[in-house]
Amino acid sequence: MTADTMNVPGNAPGNAPGNAPSPRSDTTPLMRVENLKMHFPIHAGIFRRQVGTIKAVDGITFDIKRGETLGLVGESGCGKSTAGRVMLRLYDATEGKILLDGVDIAPFKGERLRKMRPRMQMVFQDPHASLNPRMTVGSIIAEPLDEHGLLKGAEREERVEELLDAVGLNPAFANRYPHEFSGGQRQRIGIARAFALNPEFIVCDEPIAALDVSIQAQVVNLLEDLQARFGLTYLFISHDLSMVRHIADRVAVMYLGKIVELASRQDLYATPKHPYTQALLSAVPIPNPAVEATREHIVLKGDLPSPANPPAGCNFCTRCPIATDLCRVEDPEWREIEPGRHVACHYVE
Amino acid sequence: MFRYAIRRLLFAIPTLLVISFIIFALLDLAPSDPTAQLPLTIPEEVREMIKLSLGLGEPFHIRYLRWLEQFLVNEPLNLIEQFWGIEIGNSEDRLRVRSWSTRAPVVDLIAARLPQTLSVVGVSYIVAILIAVPIGVISAYKQYSIFDQVGTFISMIGFSVPTFFTGTVMIVIFSVVLGWLPSIYDTTLEVRDYDSFVAQFKQMIMPVMVLGLFNAAQLSRFMRSSMLDNLNQEYVRTARSKGMGEPVVILIHVLRNSMIPVVTVIALGLPTTFAGAIITEQIFRINGVGQLLIGAIEGADIPTVQTVTFIFAVLIVVFNLIADLLYGMLDPRIRYD
Numbered sequence: 028m029t030a031d032t033m034n035v036p037g038n039a040p041g042n043a044p045g046n047a048p049s050p051r052s053d054t055t056p057l058m059r060v061e062n063l064k065m066h067f068p069i070h071a072g073i074f075r076r077q078v079g080t081i082k083a084v085d086g087i088t089f090d091i092k093r094g095e096t097l098g099l100v101g102e103s104g105c106g107k108s109t110a111g112r113v114m115l116r117l118y119d120a121t122e123g124k125i126l127l128d129g130v131d132i133a134p135f136k137g138e139r140l141r142k143m144r145p146r147m148q149m150v151f152q153d154p155h156a157s158l159n160p161r162m163t164v165g166s167i168i169a170e171p172l173d174e175h176g177l178l179k180g181a182e183r184e185e186r187v188e189e190l191l192d193a194v195g196l197n198p199a200f201a202n203r204y205p206h207e208f209s210g211g212q213r214q215r216i217g218i219a220r221a222f223a224l225n226p227e228f229i230v231c232d233e234p235i236a237a238l239d240v241s242i243q244a245q246v247v248n249l250l251e252d253l254q255a256r257f258g259l260t261y262l263f264i265s266h267d268l269s270m271v272r273h274i275a276d277r278v279a280v281m282y283l284g285k286i287v288e289l290a291s292r293q294d295l296y297a298t299p300k301h302p303y304t305q306a307l308l309s310a311v312p313i314p315n316p317a318v319e320a321t322r323e324h325i326v327l328k329g330d331l332p333s334p335a336n337p338p339a340g341c342n343f344c345t346r347c348p349i350a351t352d353l354c355r356v357e358d359p360e361w362r363e364i365e366p367g368r369h370v371a372c373h374y375v376e
Numbered sequence: 377m378f379r380y381a382i383r384r385l386l387f388a389i390p391t392l393l394v395i396s397f398i399i400f401a402l403l404d405l406a407p408s409d410p411t412a413q414l415p416l417t418i419p420e421e422v423r424e425m426i427k428l429s430l431g432l433g434e435p436f437h438i439r440y441l442r443w444l445e446q447f448l449v450n451e452p453l454n455l456i457e458q459f460w461g462i463e464i465g466n467s468e469d470r471l472r473v474r475s476w477s478t479r480a481p482v483v484d485l486i487a488a489r490l491p492q493t494l495s496v497v498g499v500s501y502i503v504a505i506l507i508a509v510p511i512g513v514i515s516a517y518k519q520y521s522i523f524d525q526v527g528t529f530i531s532m533i534g535f536s537v538p539t540f541f542t543g544t545v546m547i548v549i550f551s552v553v554l555g556w557l558p559s560i561y562d563t564t565l566e567v568r569d570y571d572s573f574v575a576q577f578k579q580m581i582m583p584v585m586v587l588g589l590f591n592a593a594q595l596s597r598f599m600r601s602s603m604l605d606n607l608n609q610e611y612v613r614t615a616r617s618k619g620m621g622e623p624v625v626i627l628i629h630v631l632r633n634s635m636i637p638v639v640t641v642i643a644l645g646l647p648t649t650f651a652g653a654i655i656t657e658q659i660f661r662i663n664g665v666g667q668l669l670i671g672a673i674e675g676a677d678i679p680t681v682q683t684v685t686f687i688f689a690v691l692i693v694v695f696n697l698i699a700d701l702l703y704g705m706l707d708p709r710i711r712y713d
Contacts, residue, residue: 144619156610171618
């Protein structure tokens with residue numbers, strides 16, 4: 028890696044006006060969501076009337092501190108990716124607040140929203156689908172620089188080469204098309220693209236799920252490397268618990284559109300409080316045959332309920348090993364049981 | 377790409393030879409008599425002599441090879457001579473494919489009728505593209521909106537109602553009832569001044585719209601579904617997250633990718649332009665290639681039918697190649713090497 032020339036966010040030569048760093052007080056979290064909801068309408072019938080809603084994200088509240096990595100884990104279909112996308116305003120939130128540096132961006136629209144885009148970017152899951160097949164790598168990376176009027180001509184070319192270099196690709200590749208690269212290389216292109224505008228906040232939406240195991244480590248190391256150099260803030264969405272343990276500072280566990288537990292990495296992996304977290308962690312095999320053979324697994328029964336029709340009370344009550352009548356009636360409150368440790372369960376002390 | 381094109385052209389030769397044989401054989405086997413339309417007073421021996429003079433006395437394979445020679449060697453040489461005004465060999469004695477009914481060389485007949493076909497059918501194709509692309513884009517972008525529903529409904533109608541019906545209805549409305557537009561296309565009209573231009577414009581409106589709307593119905597469906605395919609792609613989300621404005625996302629990112637299959641469909645549809653819309657030309661009495669073909673079929677003018685049909689076959693093969701090459705140029709993932 029020879030990317031020490033890459034500009035640090037905040038003092039880059041071409042920072043857009045909208046991208047100017049706001050007065051940074053370390054107490055305001057970079058990103059805070061309050062009771063965020065994202066409901067998708069279901070249309071059916073001849074007249075395509077709305078017959079219901081999919082509650083993909085159903086009231087989540089948390090904050091992400093500047094420079095940290097928040098891991099967001101959960102099984103497929105629990106709303107992790109939707110949460111990431113709605114935070115970046117790729118969807119219009121149904122309800123709730125998205126505070127970027129203390130400013131609620133949820134109601135932003137049109138030009139105002141567009142001007143704010145450079146501050147937060149996303150690394151997408153599928154490196155094959157997320158790059159326009161008809162554009163060269165160079166133009167994919169350079170397009171936002173043009174659009175936001177940051178850099179022009181030779182400077183722009185230089186910046187593209189710099190970015191490719193930073194993610195460990197040959198800068199001469201700028202004239203090639205995405206299909207000429209392997210999955211790992213394409214994900215690096217995706218990362219370079221996300222970094223082009225010097226964002227402060229990056230949502231990594233399962234950036235390694237589509238890659239070979241050998242390449243996964245490279246990409247995660249690259250992400251960590253870039254974070255350390257430029258003080259970036261990540262939301263790292265994944266269903267790979269061991270990878271999240273490796274990269275995240277704090278971890279949030281999501282189940283059926285809600286966050287059930289949020290704690291520091293050490294606490295969460297050492298002493299999971301919520302029964303769902305316990306079950307999830309017990310599903311991770313331990314690389315020691317002696318322990319693995321005698322270890323007690325918590326096996327959840329039943330299927331994930333439909334997010335169009337979540338159960339009454341606690342979302343997890345249909346599969347929870349310790350559920351009682353109370354759980355089937357009353358939705359547990361999102362509470363802080365210890366400083367920095369949040370759980371949504373009636374029976375956690 | 378160049379090498380690929382050459383290889384494809386070489387492969388096209390046997391294909392076209394087979395097609396030419398099938399066309400020639402089918403029409404030759406058909407029980408038609410070139411003298412059938414002559415007055416009944418002509419005695420049988422004279423009829424036989426007429427047939428002999430048309431070359432029908434030769435065996436089948438000789439006639440086929442002679443026709444092939446005339447079509448593939450003599451006619452191209454003739455075209456070259458005319459184009460550059462030079463003389464190659466003995467051009468006076470060179471046999472040409474002649475129409476049995478008019479005795480004129482078939483290629484000259486086609487050349488005389490091509491302008492009418494191209495101006496009406498060609499313009500209608502351009503109109504179709506100009507209508508279909510925006511409608512397809514908007515329909516896809518606002519899927520299930522009122523615009524989309526109405527567009528879908530109209531294109532279903534345009535798709536399923538044949539041109540001989542819409543053409544006749546338009547003639548009834550605009551020529552008979554309202555009297556705004558002429559129902560017969562006047563081929564002899566020359567555009568010299570403003571008035572003749574208006575007259576030409578007026579007589580073109582109906583045939584162009586009938587054909588154009590029919591083609592637009594089809595193309596807009598292709599455009600819509602291709603746009604829908606691409607709108608849900610992840611790279612569109614990438615473009616939005618980059619902070620690109622909606623026009624850029626739709627017109628640069630999505631439309632450019634969606635045009636790949638649509639351009640191919642358009643290229644494949646172009647030979648039909650030359651074939652002329654046989655039915656539409658009949659309805660509006662346009663003296664085009666389509667009408668030439670119909671007339672030749674009715675008059676048992678076998679050489680004309682064979683030649684016109686074979687030219688269509690050549691055009692279809694050529695435009696297939698063009699469509700493939702366009703695909704390679706538009707889609708960087710496809711490279712022909």
